Amino acid sequence: GAVVSQHPSRVICKSGTSVKIECRSLDFQATTMFWYRQFPKQSLMLMATSNEGSKATYEQGVEKDKFLINHASLTLSTLTVTSAHPEDSSFYICSARDMRGRGDTQYFGPGTRLTVL
Protein backbone atom coordinates (compact mmCIF):
# COMPACT_ATOMS: atom_id res chain seq x y z
CA GLY A 1 0.00 0.00 0.00
CA ALA A 2 0.90 3.62 0.41
CA VAL A 3 1.47 5.60 3.57
CA VAL A 4 0.34 9.14 4.20
CA SER A 5 1.20 10.92 7.42
CA GLN A 6 -0.23 14.04 9.02
CA HIS A 7 1.20 16.29 11.67
CA PRO A 8 0.13 17.23 14.22
CA SER A 9 -2.47 14.62 15.08
CA ARG A 10 -4.13 16.96 17.54
CA VAL A 11 -3.89 20.70 18.15
CA ILE A 12 -5.59 23.07 20.53
CA CYS A 13 -5.21 26.77 19.91
CA LYS A 14 -6.63 30.11 20.96
CA SER A 15 -9.05 31.99 18.79
CA GLY A 16 -7.27 34.29 16.37
CA THR A 17 -4.12 32.22 15.98
CA SER A 18 -3.02 30.35 12.86
CA VAL A 19 -2.44 26.64 12.70
CA LYS A 20 -0.41 24.73 10.12
CA ILE A 21 -1.12 21.09 9.31
CA GLU A 22 1.32 19.00 7.28
CA CYS A 23 0.48 16.11 4.99
CA ARG A 24 3.22 13.86 3.68
CA SER A 25 3.25 10.92 1.30
CA LEU A 26 5.97 8.73 2.79
CA ASP A 27 6.66 6.11 0.15
CA PHE A 28 5.42 7.65 -3.07
CA GLN A 29 5.29 10.96 -4.85
CA ALA A 30 1.96 12.69 -5.11
CA THR A 31 1.42 15.49 -7.60
CA THR A 32 -2.07 15.88 -6.23
CA MET A 33 -3.21 15.92 -2.63
CA PHE A 34 -6.62 16.70 -1.21
CA TRP A 35 -7.81 18.32 1.99
CA TYR A 36 -11.05 17.30 3.66
CA ARG A 37 -12.84 18.22 6.84
CA GLN A 38 -15.19 15.98 8.71
CA PHE A 39 -17.77 16.88 11.33
CA PRO A 40 -18.90 14.32 13.91
CA LYS A 41 -20.92 11.47 12.46
CA GLN A 42 -20.74 12.91 8.97
CA SER A 43 -18.96 12.00 5.80
CA LEU A 44 -15.85 13.71 4.49
CA MET A 45 -16.25 17.06 2.81
CA LEU A 46 -13.69 18.05 0.19
CA MET A 47 -12.22 21.48 0.88
CA ALA A 48 -9.58 21.83 -1.79
CA THR A 49 -7.33 20.07 -4.26
CA SER A 50 -3.64 20.73 -3.83
CA ASN A 51 -1.44 20.53 -6.93
CA GLU A 52 2.33 20.46 -6.71
CA GLY A 53 3.82 23.63 -8.06
CA SER A 54 0.56 25.41 -8.71
CA LYS A 55 -2.33 27.04 -6.90
CA ALA A 56 -4.84 24.95 -5.04
CA THR A 57 -8.37 24.55 -6.31
CA TYR A 58 -10.98 25.31 -3.67
CA GLU A 59 -14.47 23.92 -3.44
CA GLN A 60 -17.41 26.25 -3.43
CA GLY A 61 -17.90 27.89 -0.06
CA VAL A 62 -14.36 27.32 1.16
CA GLU A 63 -12.49 30.57 1.80
CA LYS A 64 -9.11 30.44 0.13
CA ASP A 65 -7.75 33.28 2.27
CA LYS A 66 -8.67 31.44 5.42
CA PHE A 67 -7.45 28.00 4.44
CA LEU A 68 -4.06 28.49 2.82
CA ILE A 69 -2.67 25.52 0.96
CA ASN A 70 0.91 25.06 -0.18
CA HIS A 71 2.14 22.04 -2.13
CA ALA A 72 5.81 22.85 -2.51
CA SER A 73 7.10 19.35 -3.15
CA LEU A 74 5.89 16.01 -4.47
CA THR A 75 5.61 14.62 -0.95
CA LEU A 76 4.36 17.53 1.14
CA SER A 77 1.25 19.66 1.25
CA THR A 78 0.39 22.04 4.06
CA LEU A 79 -2.91 23.51 5.17
CA THR A 80 -2.81 26.67 7.27
CA VAL A 81 -5.95 27.71 9.06
CA THR A 82 -5.53 31.44 9.49
CA SER A 83 -7.10 33.41 12.31
CA ALA A 84 -8.83 30.33 13.58
CA HIS A 85 -12.18 30.60 15.33
CA PRO A 86 -14.19 28.05 17.31
CA GLU A 87 -16.33 27.21 14.27
CA ASP A 88 -13.14 26.01 12.53
CA SER A 89 -12.84 23.23 15.09
CA SER A 90 -13.08 20.00 13.15
CA PHE A 91 -11.27 16.88 12.00
CA TYR A 92 -9.05 17.69 9.01
CA ILE A 93 -7.91 14.84 6.81
CA CYS A 94 -5.61 14.89 3.81
CA SER A 95 -5.27 12.36 1.05
CA ALA A 96 -2.66 11.78 -1.63
CA ARG A 97 -3.33 10.59 -5.12
CA ASP A 98 -1.47 7.43 -6.12
CA MET A 99 -1.26 6.56 -9.79
CA ARG A 100 1.30 3.75 -9.54
CA GLY A 101 -1.03 0.76 -9.51
CA ARG A 102 -3.81 -0.43 -11.78
CA GLY A 103 -5.56 2.85 -11.53
CA ASP A 104 -6.24 6.04 -9.67
CA THR A 105 -6.42 5.70 -5.89
CA GLN A 106 -6.35 8.03 -2.92
CA TYR A 107 -4.72 7.15 0.39
CA PHE A 108 -5.64 9.10 3.48
CA GLY A 109 -3.65 10.45 6.37
CA PRO A 110 -4.68 9.73 9.97
CA GLY A 111 -6.29 13.13 10.39
CA THR A 112 -5.72 16.18 12.58
CA ARG A 113 -8.16 17.12 15.31
CA LEU A 114 -8.28 20.92 15.60
CA THR A 115 -9.89 22.51 18.62
CA VAL A 116 -10.11 26.30 18.72
CA LEU A 117 -10.87 27.76 22.12
Place this chain on the structure above:
Amino acid sequence: GQQLNQSPQSMFIQEGEDVSMNCTSSSIFNTWLWYKQDPGEGPVLLIALYKAGELTSNGRLTAQFGITRKDSFLNISASIPSDVGIYFCAGLDQTGANNLFFGTGTRLTVIP
Protein backbone atom coordinates in the same frame (compact mmCIF):
# COMPACT_ATOMS: atom_id res chain seq x y z
CA GLY B 1 -20.58 18.41 -4.00
CA GLN B 2 -22.13 15.20 -5.13
CA GLN B 3 -22.84 12.58 -2.50
CA LEU B 4 -23.51 8.93 -3.08
CA ASN B 5 -26.41 7.07 -1.50
CA GLN B 6 -25.11 4.40 0.82
CA SER B 7 -27.22 1.87 2.69
CA PRO B 8 -27.86 0.82 5.28
CA GLN B 9 -26.92 3.76 7.49
CA SER B 10 -26.16 1.46 10.40
CA MET B 11 -26.08 -2.23 11.16
CA PHE B 12 -26.02 -4.25 14.37
CA ILE B 13 -24.97 -7.84 13.79
CA GLN B 14 -23.81 -10.84 15.74
CA GLU B 15 -20.21 -11.94 15.47
CA GLY B 16 -19.89 -14.53 12.73
CA GLU B 17 -22.67 -13.13 10.57
CA ASP B 18 -22.15 -11.87 7.04
CA VAL B 19 -22.65 -8.19 6.18
CA SER B 20 -23.69 -6.52 2.95
CA MET B 21 -23.81 -2.82 2.16
CA ASN B 22 -24.22 -0.94 -1.08
CA CYS B 23 -23.74 2.37 -2.74
CA THR B 24 -25.62 3.97 -5.62
CA SER B 25 -25.08 7.07 -7.68
CA SER B 26 -26.91 9.01 -10.34
CA SER B 27 -23.60 9.49 -12.12
CA ILE B 28 -21.20 7.07 -13.73
CA PHE B 29 -17.84 6.48 -12.09
CA ASN B 30 -14.79 4.78 -13.55
CA THR B 31 -13.41 3.83 -10.17
CA TRP B 32 -15.10 2.73 -6.96
CA LEU B 33 -13.24 2.63 -3.68
CA TRP B 34 -14.28 1.24 -0.30
CA TYR B 35 -12.79 2.64 2.91
CA LYS B 36 -13.10 1.86 6.62
CA GLN B 37 -12.77 4.58 9.22
CA ASP B 38 -12.19 3.99 12.90
CA PRO B 39 -13.02 6.74 15.41
CA GLY B 40 -10.46 9.53 15.37
CA GLU B 41 -8.60 8.05 12.41
CA GLY B 42 -8.43 8.66 8.69
CA PRO B 43 -10.15 6.32 6.23
CA VAL B 44 -8.20 3.20 5.30
CA LEU B 45 -8.53 1.80 1.80
CA LEU B 46 -10.06 -1.68 1.74
CA ILE B 47 -10.73 -2.42 -1.91
CA ALA B 48 -10.32 -0.56 -5.19
CA LEU B 49 -12.41 -1.41 -8.27
CA TYR B 50 -11.43 -0.12 -11.70
CA LYS B 51 -13.59 -2.04 -14.18
CA ALA B 52 -17.34 -2.44 -14.56
CA GLY B 53 -18.41 -5.90 -13.42
CA GLU B 54 -15.19 -6.46 -11.51
CA LEU B 55 -15.43 -8.60 -8.39
CA THR B 56 -12.50 -8.25 -6.00
CA SER B 57 -11.74 -9.85 -2.66
CA ASN B 58 -9.47 -8.84 0.17
CA GLY B 59 -9.56 -11.50 2.85
CA ARG B 60 -13.10 -11.69 4.19
CA LEU B 61 -14.12 -8.65 2.16
CA THR B 62 -15.57 -8.81 -1.32
CA ALA B 63 -16.64 -5.86 -3.42
CA GLN B 64 -18.17 -5.54 -6.87
CA PHE B 65 -18.26 -2.71 -9.40
CA GLY B 66 -21.76 -2.63 -10.87
CA ILE B 67 -22.23 -3.17 -14.60
CA THR B 68 -24.00 0.16 -14.97
CA ARG B 69 -21.02 1.87 -13.26
CA LYS B 70 -23.51 3.59 -10.99
CA ASP B 71 -23.32 1.23 -8.04
CA SER B 72 -21.11 -0.98 -5.94
CA PHE B 73 -21.51 -3.33 -3.00
CA LEU B 74 -19.27 -4.55 -0.21
CA ASN B 75 -19.69 -7.85 1.59
CA ILE B 76 -17.97 -8.89 4.80
CA SER B 77 -18.11 -12.57 5.64
CA ALA B 78 -17.89 -14.09 9.11
CA SER B 79 -17.73 -10.74 10.90
CA ILE B 80 -15.46 -10.27 13.90
CA PRO B 81 -15.44 -7.56 16.59
CA SER B 82 -12.62 -5.61 14.92
CA ASP B 83 -14.84 -5.08 11.86
CA VAL B 84 -16.59 -2.39 13.89
CA GLY B 85 -16.30 1.02 12.29
CA ILE B 86 -17.73 3.22 9.58
CA TYR B 87 -17.51 2.03 6.00
CA PHE B 88 -17.53 4.55 3.19
CA CYS B 89 -17.88 3.97 -0.49
CA ALA B 90 -16.34 6.51 -2.83
CA GLY B 91 -16.63 7.10 -6.54
CA LEU B 92 -13.77 8.71 -8.37
CA ASP B 93 -14.67 11.41 -10.86
CA GLN B 94 -12.00 11.33 -13.52
CA THR B 95 -13.63 13.73 -15.93
CA GLY B 96 -11.78 16.72 -14.63
CA ALA B 97 -10.68 17.30 -11.10
CA ASN B 98 -10.24 13.65 -10.11
CA ASN B 99 -12.30 14.21 -7.02
CA LEU B 100 -13.60 11.50 -4.76
CA PHE B 101 -17.31 11.60 -3.97
CA PHE B 102 -18.18 9.84 -0.75
CA GLY B 103 -21.14 7.85 0.37
CA THR B 104 -22.91 8.76 3.56
CA GLY B 105 -21.31 5.87 5.42
CA THR B 106 -22.48 2.65 7.05
CA ARG B 107 -21.83 2.35 10.77
CA LEU B 108 -21.21 -1.30 11.64
CA THR B 109 -21.52 -2.68 15.15
CA VAL B 110 -20.55 -6.29 15.80
CA ILE B 111 -21.93 -7.88 18.94
CA PRO B 112 -19.59 -10.54 20.37
